[in-house]
Amino acid sequence: MAKLITVDALDYVYPDGTPALFDINLEIAEEEFIAFIGQNGSGKTTLSKCLNGLLRPTQGSIIVDDLDTRQRGIIKQLVTKVGYVFQNPDHQLFNRTVWAEIAYGPNNIGLSQSEVKERVIEAAQVAGVHEDVFDTHPYFLDKGLRQRVAIASILALRPKTIIVDEPTTGQDVRQSIEVMNFLKRLRDEEGHTIIIITHEMRIVADYAERTVVLGKGRKLLDGPTREVFAQPEILKQTFVEPPQITRVGQALVEEGLPNDVLSVEEMKVAFNRK
Amino acid sequence: MNTETTLTASPERAAKSRKTLLGYVPMVSPFYAFHPATRLILFIFLGVTPLFIFIPEMNILLLFVNLALLRWGKVDIQQLKIYMPIIFTVAIFMFTVVILAPGKDPNYTPLEVLGKTIYYQPVFFTFAAYWRLIAMLFGTILFFSTNRERELLVGLRALRLPFVASYVVGLSIRAAGMFMEDFRTIREAEQARGLDTKAMRFSDQVKLYMMYLIPLFSIALRRANEISNALFARGYTLTGRTSTGKPREDYIRSTYSYSKRDFVAIAFMIIIFVVTGLTQIFFNVFAIEHSPLNIFLRQALGIPS
Numbered sequence: 001m002a003k004l005i006t007v008d009a010l011d012y013v014y015p016d017g018t019p020a021l022f023d024i025n026l027e028i029a030e031e032e033f034i035a036f037i038g039q040n041g042s043g044k045t046t047l048s049k050c051l052n053g054l055l056r057p058t059q060g061s062i063i064v065d066d067l068d069t070r071q072r073g074i075i076k077q078l079v080t081k082v083g084y085v086f087q088n089p090d091h092q093l094f095n096r097t098v099w100a101e102i103a104y105g106p107n108n109i110g111l112s113q114s115e116v117k118e119r120v121i122e123a124a125q126v127a128g129v130h131e132d133v134f135d136t137h138p139y140f141l142d143k144g145l146r147q148r149v150a151i152a153s154i155l156a157l158r159p160k161t162i163i164v165d166e167p168t169t170g171q172d173v174r175q176s177i178e179v180m181n182f183l184k185r186l187r188d189e190e191g192h193t194i195i196i197i198t199h200e201m202r203i204v205a206d207y208a209e210r211t212v213v214l215g216k217g218r219k220l221l222d223g224p225t226r227e228v229f230a231q232p233e234i235l236k237q238t239f240v241e242p243p244q245i246t247r248v249g250q251a252l253v254e255e256g257l258p259n260d261v262l263s264v265e266e267m268k269v270a271f272n273r274k
Numbered sequence: 275m276n277t278e279t280t281l282t283a284s285p286e287r288a289a290k291s292r293k294t295l296l297g298y299v300p301m302v303s304p305f306y307a308f309h310p311a312t313r314l315i316l317f318i319f320l321g322v323t324p325l326f327i328f329i330p331e332m333n334i335l336l337l338f339v340n341l342a343l344l345r346w347g348k349v350d351i352q353q354l355k356i357y358m359p360i361i362f363t364v365a366i367f368m369f370t371v372v373i374l375a376p377g378k379d380p381n382y383t384p385l386e387v388l389g390k391t392i393y394y395q396p397v398f399f400t401f402a403a404y405w406r407l408i409a410m411l412f413g414t415i416l417f418f419s420t421n422r423e424r425e426l427l428v429g430l431r432a433l434r435l436p437f438v439a440s441y442v443v444g445l446s447i448r449a450a451g452m453f454m455e456d457f458r459t460i461r462e463a464e465q466a467r468g469l470d471t472k473a474m475r476f477s478d479q480v481k482l483y484m485m486y487l488i489p490l491f492s493i494a495l496r497r498a499n500e501i502s503n504a505l506f507a508r509g510y511t512l513t514g515r516t517s518t519g520k521p522r523e524d525y526i527r528s529t530y531s532y533s534k535r536d537f538v539a540i541a542f543m544i545i546i547f548v549v550t551g552l553t554q555i556f557f558n559v560f561a562i563e564h565s566p567l568n569i570f571l572r573q574a575l576g577i578p579s
Contacts, residue, residue, distance in 0.1 A: 075468065086466075
């Protein structure tokens with residue numbers, strides 16, 4: 001898979017002098033499904049904002065599809081490479097209709113009206129936003145649909161990489177599964193790279209193939225989710241616990257169970273094998 | 275798998291300042307040696323004193339006193355750059371109004387400047403009023419750059435402001451901070467969708483600010499509802515008394531105490547304030563007529579006093 005993003009020795013210090021990221025090295029390829037995990041303040045959101053140019057590296061560099069995020073005036077190009085969906089959809093919905101909301105990004109990058117129309121219809125369709133709500137004010141939609149409109153508004157920019165900050169926060173189980181299946185579809189069918197920032201380890205185990213663990217601004221672990229969850233001692237440093245089913249396996253290693261099961265089905269298989 | 279490091283205590287992560295409503299409050303500052311009530315009195319002193327002074331040079335001097343205090347208080351002076359647009363916008367607005375609509379007075383002295391007739395007296399009056407405003411603005415910046423909401427609350431309660439009033443002020447300040455935070459996030463969300471405000475016309479920028487109001491007020495209303503429900507759920511009463519009718523214990527006030535330096539500072543400020551007020555009220559010492567710049571310009575332009 002082709003390389004999309006290269007993060008090289010990234011340091012980020014906030015304007016108040018708080019260092020948020022130290023020496024982060026990362027490579028992200030096409031069609032990956034990655035989770036950034038770690039305790040609050042570990043640097044997940046800061047790293048994500050650096051990836052799409054909202055924050056400029058203090059030291060080090062980020063190259064996105066041959067674009068250096070340190071260059072000034074590059075944001076218009078970057079938003080078509082890396083899309084960022086904010087945690088609270090209410091922070092990113094400010095147009096009077098759902099149509100205007102989804103069309104906002106394409107209008108900003110100077111597309112013609114016919115292209116804007118094409119992209120709005122396409123993004124709405126992919127995100128599951130029905131055209132019946134195109135003339136509705138986004139604030140009259142339920143939270144799940146507001147989240148989809150927020151994602152559609154980013155999809156309309158056709159970024160190869162989509163970062164979704166806390167996609168399941170405040171949603172019930174059904175809505176969470178819907179949003180996550182939708183993101184998986186975006187990766188499987190549309191070929192997007194998906195990065196999620198989350199505290200829900202079950203979601204990480206079910207969907208992310210690769211997991212990056214951050215703690216106090218440093219990258220602690222980076223690898224296949226299964227291998228990451230098999231390192232509970234390192235995860236503890238950033239107050240992350242593997243999913244319960246993984247912990248059951250880890251507690252019963254001496255009984256011959258594997259320490260890296262990610263689902264009940266896998267546990268069943270391991271148990272039967274034993 | 276890539277295992278980078280194990281975590282150790284990172285002293286370098288200690289921040290130099292803490293984010294507040296008006297920017298950043300330094301983590302360490304000589305101001306913290308004073309009781310919050312003393313700091314609040316300094317704010318009132320720096321905010322009210324310019325009202326007695328109409329000599330622009332003195333208000334400019336007061337502005338420098340504010341700057342010196344900001345520096346002494348370890349506030350990053352670079353952060354003051356964010357107030358430049360306000361300072362220039364106020365100047366442009368005030369001088370445009372007074373040049374285009376100076377009012378009518380037979381005593382006004384007309385001057386020809388670049389083919390346009392302006393009147394000396396209202397322009398100089400505006401100049402004096404402008405510096406008075408700026409001095410007051412910097413007093414406010416100083417206070418909010420060296421105090422947090424908690425210290426404001428302690429200051430207000432120490433000055434015997436009713437509990438409910440101090441609570442309302444505290445919540446308003448906090449709400450304003452959250453409002454600013456939401457505003458920043460919305461701006462980031464726009465940037466994430468390729469909006470380039472620098473390339474926009476002024477009228478479009480104004481429209482954009484109108485657009486912000488919808489999410490901002492919607493979020494603020496939802497939050498206000500949540501906060502009021504949370505207060506209600508925890509037995510809050512408007513009287514500041516407990517549900518049994520006893521006066522409420524004021525924990526945050528108990529964590530601060532006065533020292534000798536507080537009494538000296540308060541006495542110093544009260545003396546200067548009273549002397550300034552009385553000399554202005556009874557002797558009109560700080561009137562605009564006594565401004566050395568005004569006297570110089572009148573002489574240079576041949577305008578009778």
